[in-house]
Amino acid sequence: MSVEKLQRYREQMRTELDKVVEFWQKYSHDTQYGGFFTCIGKDGKIYDELKYVWLQGRQVWMYCRLYRTMERFNKPEILEAAKSGGAFLRRFARIPNSGSPWKCAFCLTRDGKALKVQRTIFSECFYVMAMDELARVTGDKDMQAEAAQMMDQLVHWVRVDPSGLGKPQLSGDTPVCSMAVPMMLLCLVQQLTEARSGEEVDKYREVGGWCVKQILQHLQRGGTAILESVSSEGKELPGCAGRLQNPGDTLCTPLKEISLDQGCSIPVLEGQNTSGFCFYLGQCVLFSQLEWSMKLWWPHCEALIAYLMAYSHTKEPALLERFSQVYDYTFSHFSDAENGEWFGYLTQQGKVTLDFKGGPFKGFFHVPRCLYMCEKILDSILNKQES
Amino acid sequence: MSVEKLQRYREQMRTELDKVVEFWQKYSHDTQYGGFFTCIGKDGKIYDELKYVWLQGRQVWMYCRLYRTMERFNKPEILEAAKSGGAFLRRFARIPNSGSPWKCAFCLTRDGKALKVQRTIFSECFYVMAMDELARVTGDKDMQAEAAQMMDQLVHWVRVDPSGLGKPQLSGDTPVCSMAVPMMLLCLVQQLTEARSGEEVDKYREVGGWCVKQILQHLQRGGTAILESVSSEGKELPGCAGRLQNPGDTLCTPLKEISLDQGCSIPVLEGQNTSGFCFYLGQCVLFSQLEWSMKLWWPHCEALIAYLMAYSHTKEPALLERFSQVYDYTFSHFSDAENGEWFGYLTQQGKVTLDFKGGPFKGFFHVPRCLYMCEKILDSILNKQES
Numbered sequence: 137m138s139v140e141k142l143q144r145y146r147e148q149m150r151t152e153l154d155k156v157v158e159f160w161q162k163y164s165h166d167t168q169y170g171g172f173f174t175c176i177g178k179d180g181k182i183y184d185e186l187k188y189v190w191l192q193g194r195q196v197w198m199y200c201r202l203y204r205t206m207e208r209f210n211k212p213e214i215l216e217a218a219k220s221g222g223a224f225l226r227r228f229a230r231i232p233n234s235g236s237p238w239k240c241a242f243c244l245t246r247d248g249k250a251l252k253v254q255r256t257i258f259s260e261c262f263y264v265m266a267m268d269e270l271a272r273v274t275g276d277k278d279m280q281a282e283a284a285q286m287m288d289q290l291v292h293w294v295r296v297d298p299s300g301l302g303k304p305q306l307s308g309d310t311p312v313c314s315m316a317v318p319m320m321l322l323c324l325v326q327q328l329t330e331a332r333s334g335e336e337v338d339k340y341r342e343v344g345g346w347c348v349k350q351i352l353q354h355l356q357r358g359g360t361a362i363l364e365s366v367s368s369e370g371k372e373l374p375g376c377a378g379r380l381q382n383p384g385d386t387l388c389t390p391l392k393e394i395s396l397d398q399g400c401s402i403p404v405l406e407g408q409n410t411s412g413f414c415f416y417l418g419q420c421v422l423f424s425q426l427e428w429s430m431k432l433w434w435p436h437c438e439a440l441i442a443y444l445m446a447y448s449h450t451k452e453p454a455l456l457e458r459f460s461q462v463y464d465y466t467f468s469h470f471s472d473a474e475n476g477e478w479f480g481y482l483t484q485q486g487k488v489t490l491d492f493k494g495g496p497f498k499g500f501f502h503v504p505r506c507l508y509m510c511e512k513i514l515d516s517i518l519n520k521q522e523s
Numbered sequence: 524m525s526v527e528k529l530q531r532y533r534e535q536m537r538t539e540l541d542k543v544v545e546f547w548q549k550y551s552h553d554t555q556y557g558g559f560f561t562c563i564g565k566d567g568k569i570y571d572e573l574k575y576v577w578l579q580g581r582q583v584w585m586y587c588r589l590y591r592t593m594e595r596f597n598k599p600e601i602l603e604a605a606k607s608g609g610a611f612l613r614r615f616a617r618i619p620n621s622g623s624p625w626k627c628a629f630c631l632t633r634d635g636k637a638l639k640v641q642r643t644i645f646s647e648c649f650y651v652m653a654m655d656e657l658a659r660v661t662g663d664k665d666m667q668a669e670a671a672q673m674m675d676q677l678v679h680w681v682r683v684d685p686s687g688l689g690k691p692q693l694s695g696d697t698p699v700c701s702m703a704v705p706m707m708l709l710c711l712v713q714q715l716t717e718a719r720s721g722e723e724v725d726k727y728r729e730v731g732g733w734c735v736k737q738i739l740q741h742l743q744r745g746g747t748a749i750l751e752s753v754s755s756e757g758k759e760l761p762g763c764a765g766r767l768q769n770p771g772d773t774l775c776t777p778l779k780e781i782s783l784d785q786g787c788s789i790p791v792l793e794g795q796n797t798s799g800f801c802f803y804l805g806q807c808v809l810f811s812q813l814e815w816s817m818k819l820w821w822p823h824c825e826a827l828i829a830y831l832m833a834y835s836h837t838k839e840p841a842l843l844e845r846f847s848q849v850y851d852y853t854f855s856h857f858s859d860a861e862n863g864e865w866f867g868y869l870t871q872q873g874k875v876t877l878d879f880k881g882g883p884f885k886g887f888f889h890v891p892r893c894l895y896m897c898e899k900i901l902d903s904i905l906n907k908q909e910s
Contacts, residue, residue, distance in 0.1 A: 175762070183762070184761075184762035184763045185761070185762060231691075234691065241693070244695060250693040250695050251695040302691065304618075304621065304640060306636070306639070308632040308636025309638050309639070375570075375573060376570070376571045426814040426817065426876075426877065427813040427814065428876075429876055430813060483870070489816055490813065490815075
């Protein structure tokens, strides 16, 4: 593929990112109570005032990352928005009297009252991402310490004792390993160790090594399938749970080789797992996932990153061709030329079936992060070609 | 419409009911551990051994009801299957050490170990239905007493104190009235009072009156919309929660006029609320409901019952015409001529998108109950015309 084509992709990524950032700056900021509205219609209208905690944390993280690493976003209004979101999170996300001082809500009212809590670790993961990245741009050491403390709690829940998450112990509920958990933890290890050194970092590297071993257990059937859930012995599970695949996860997996202390060369995960977009392995998967045949925005975002990153490592033209295919589909089906931002939910045939721009799982995250990462990777490829 | 046409409908309902009963008798009985398999593929194959408690209770109820009220099903093998299911439920459904001796699991392993528990009342509701109906056919007074005790617990959770359900108290989680709750309770009142009298019945009638008042609060916007959730003051809620409609519920509502002790003439609900099949009121509903545009089997079952029942009360030809339309669509799209039973999940365009016959929410219930009730109503219409 020609340099001109790569330059054209970079230009389109850049333009689209600018538009997406503008959309969220314009519509999502709650100037009255702080934090961000997350339920935003196709034209920017707030259709529900609820504030989802995953998305508060992710938006803080994304603003800070843009502010810190892309010159054109190094602007006071970006920093201010991130700080406002961070303050809202610190003040309201953690649930008083929940048994643990670190358990976070899943959903808050506009003024910050807890409305729902999940018995999982994900709200807390995005809390860590937000606090650590915000600490990096503000230099606030308290905030960094808070991220570290929350991380300790997460590792405790995952590796030592999950009872603080609030799930009842049931006799038939044998331990299941979900790929989403070590993937998220590994992502946090990357966040917390970047450009740092010392004892803390060594501790996180050990956690990272554990995550990698866990993740590799999900590679099953002689390397032909990556299963979302396996037994604690790393074996395939019976029934629907064992057949679940999540292409969004899978696409994030085999990309960036790094060597850990343990000496194993493994893929580092660049994405986050969220819900949806599951498909068959011969038989039915779980039936709460009625959306299995739909096309969701976020695995397409992950696919764009994955193919471009794979190409930049291997220079294999077929990978750029795949990127190009996903790009064409994504930009012509998900991107909304009329009102900006992307639709999130299409039918198998590519028709928009839910037209909102923000909802409980769709916020200022997968789309801008994809555009940001693709722009960065294209920068890198083009810079090398020019030099 | 001619008598011949009504007779033809009755004949088709009868034939289909026989086939559906045969399907579940053939494939769902677990002769090793008792109870019923609930995850059954299109051709009868068990694709997961998990046993969902709602469906255990419903299958017991349905078998008993057929045994008790339809001569051709008054057979020992039907009774034995119901008793086996009832024994499995009594032995395994209730969760030891859950804080309440009456809390039931949502999902069990094949050998009866609890795997999941919902923080709602529905497993317990179907437990009551199963126990009471089984007591009616066996004459087992202990079982009837158990149904009554569970009902007392349910009423306590709903009207006095929900804390035993296990939901954490959150400051932003203000009380919301869900139509599914009084609808289910009213259904249990019907079950527990049928052909009985005395103090217990008076107590249930009082509960029934309360349910009716609750249900009527869901009639909003000047009677033009039935909303699934309203505030405890009977007002429309803000945001997505307030816009949720559930046609499956709605279709069950305005059908059979009865007079309660309170003197109000109200519609009695003939259906149960389950998940799915939600649609817009101008704006987005909750986004966990990605399936809003799909066509699900159970609201179609409810629609068949609703239109036929409405016709039998009013003799309005337009209602029989509506029944006829739903009948044509349902029997040509959901019913599986090849392997028997019905598919559950179609796209908006009518294509089967999940082809199993049994899953976590689809068991031996909506389809046979619909065919059973339609056959009964057609019997009644035709008998009146002949006499």
